[in-house]
Amino acid sequence: MVGNDWDVVIVGAGPTGGRAATHLASLGHSVLMLEEHQEIGRPFQCAGLVTPKAMHEVELYDSVLQEIDGARIHGPDGTLVPVGTSGKLRTYVVCRKQFDQGVVQQAMQAGATLSLNSTPLEATANDDGVFLKIQIDGATKEIKTKLLLGCDGAHSWTRRNFKMGRPKEMMIGFQTEVLGYEGKERWLEMYSGSEIAPGFFSWVIPSGFGSHRIGVWSTPDRLDGKSVEDCYEDLLNHPLWKHRFENITETARYCGPIPSGMVKKTVSNRVMLLGDAAGMAKPTTGGGIGPGFRQIKGILKPLSEAITADRLNEKQLHKLSIKHFTTMKKDQDKARALRNLLVSDTTDEELNKHFTNFAKEEVLELINEIGDIEKPVPLGLALIKKVPAFRRLALRAGTRLMFR
Ligand SMILES: Cc1cc2nc3c(=O)[nH]c(=O)nc-3n(C[C@H](O)[C@H](O)[C@H](O)COP(=O)(O)OP(=O)(O)OC[C@H]3O[C@@H](n4cnc5c(N)ncnc54)[C@H](O)[C@@H]3O)c2cc1C
Numbered sequence: 001m002v003g004n005d006w007d008v009v010i011v012g013a014g015p016t017g018g019r020a021a022t023h024l025a026s027l028g029h030s031v032l033m034l035e036e037h038q039e040i041g042r043p044f045q046c047a048g049l050v051t052p053k054a055m056h057e058v059e060l061y062d063s064v065l066q067e068i069d070g071a072r073i074h075g076p077d078g079t080l081v082p083v084g085t086s087g088k089l090r091t092y093v094v095c096r097k098q099f100d101q102g103v104v105q106q107a108m109q110a111g112a113t114l115s116l117n118s119t120p121l122e123a124t125a126n127d128d129g130v131f132l133k134i135q136i137d138g139a140t141k142e143i144k145t146k147l148l149l150g151c152d153g154a155h156s157w158t159r160r161n162f163k164m165g166r167p168k169e170m171m172i173g174f175q176t177e178v179l180g181y182e183g184k185e186r187w188l189e190m191y192s193g194s195e196i197a198p199g200f201f202s203w204v205i206p207s208g209f210g211s212h213r214i215g216v217w218s219t220p221d222r223l224d225g226k227s228v229e230d231c232y233e234d235l236l237n238h239p240l241w242k243h244r245f246e247n248i249t250e251t252a253r254y255c256g257p258i259p260s261g262m263v264k265k266t267v268s269n270r271v272m273l274l275g276d277a278a279g280m281a282k283p284t285t286g287g288g289i290g291p292g293f294r295q296i297k298g299i300l301k302p303l304s305e306a307i308t309a310d311r312l313n314e315k316q317l318h319k320l321s322i323k324h325f326t327t328m329k330k331d332q333d334k335a336r337a338l339r340n341l342l343v344s345d346t347t348d349e350e351l352n353k354h355f356t357n358f359a360k361e362e363v364l365e366l367i368n369e370i371g372d373i374e375k376p377v378p379l380g381l382a383l384i385k386k387v388p389a390f391r392r393l394a395l396r397a398g399t400r401l402m403f404r
Pocket of ligand 1: 152175258
C-alpha cells in the first residue's frame, strides 16, 4: 500500500530518480518513487557507457558488460585518431536494465518506496505541499508531498505540468544491437562526416559476448529532412567502412531523445527537475547518467535541510541550488560552444583538416594527457592554445565561450 503523506515524491525511477531517492532516503526522509513502467530499466535507449566516476559512486560492477580503453575516431576522409591506451580503462559499458535496477534497489535498501505502473495525473503546489492525483495499476489515489522531484526523462511530465521550459537542444539517437562486427577489443569506434552523422558522430561500441551497439545521433535541424535511420544506413553503406559491416546481424533497434542544455527553470514552488528532465545530458557525448548523479549530489546537504525545515518554496529551492546548477550549466554551455566550433558547425573539409591535426603525434599526446570524457572543455582550450593549427580558432572560441 502506498501511503498518503511523503517528504519527497520522485516521478521516474531511472538512474537519476533512483540515485536521488538513495541519497534522500539515506538521510532519513520518506521517499516514494513513481515509475510508469512495470519493470525498471525498460525500455532501453542507451549505449550504456558509464564513466568510472559514476560507476565508483554506485559500485554496480556486476552490470558491466565490457571495459573500454579508448576510442578510435575516424574523420570524414578516414583519418584515424586513436584516443586512449590499451590496458588503461577509460569507461565501462553496462547492461542498462541491470544498472538501473541496481540503482533503484539501492534506493529501496536505503528505505525508499517504489510504486511501479504508477503515473501522476494531476499535481498542484501551494504553501502546504504538492497535492498529487496518481494512477497506480489503473486505480487513482490522492497523495501529498513536501517536495516533488521530476526525474522523468527527456519528455518530463513534471516539466510540462509546471511549465518549466524546454532543454536547449533535443538530439535524436538511433541504435542497433548487432552480432558479427569485428572491432578492436576494448576499443570503441567513432565515425564522423555530414552524410552519416551531421554535426555529430556515429559509434560502434563493444557490448560483451561478441555483440556491438551501432548508433548515430544528431539534431533535427542538422538532419535537414533526413532521419537518423537513414544516417545509420549511410554508415553501413559508406564506401570507406562498409566492409566492416558486411557480416553483421541486427538483434535489436532503439530510438530515443537526448536532451542537452539545462532548462531555464529547474525549480518551481516545491518542485525540482533533475537529470534528463532538466536537460542535463552532455552536448559532446550525449551521456546523461553522470550529470544526473552530479546534479543531485551537489545540493544534497542544503536540500535535505530544506526538506526537514519545510523551506521549499521557489525562492528557497533556487537559493540552495543556484550555485551548483549554474556551474553545471556553464560547463555545458562551454562544452557545446567548443563542440560547435571544432565539430558541429564545420564542413567535412574543415573537419578533415582538424583530423589531420589531431592525428599528429604531439597533438595525440596532448589529447591523451588532458582528454577526459567528463571534462572536454580543458582539452578543447588546450588544443586551441597549444596547437599552432588551431590558434586561428582562438578568437572565435573566445567570443563563443564569452557570449554563449
Ligand atoms: C541512443 C542513446 C544512447 C545513449 N547513450 C548513453 C550512454 O552511453 N551513456 C549515458 O550516460 N547516457 C546515454 N544516453 C542518455 C541516457 O540514456 C540518459 O541521459 C539517462 O537515461 C538519463 O537518466 P534519467 O534517470 O534522468 O532519465 P531516464 O533514464 O529517461 O529515466 C526516466 C524514468 O522516468 C520514467 N517516467 C517517465 N515519465 C514518467 C511518468 N509520467 N510517470 C512515471 N514515470 C515516468 C521512465 O519510465 C524512466 O524510467 C543515451 C541516450 C540515447 C537516446
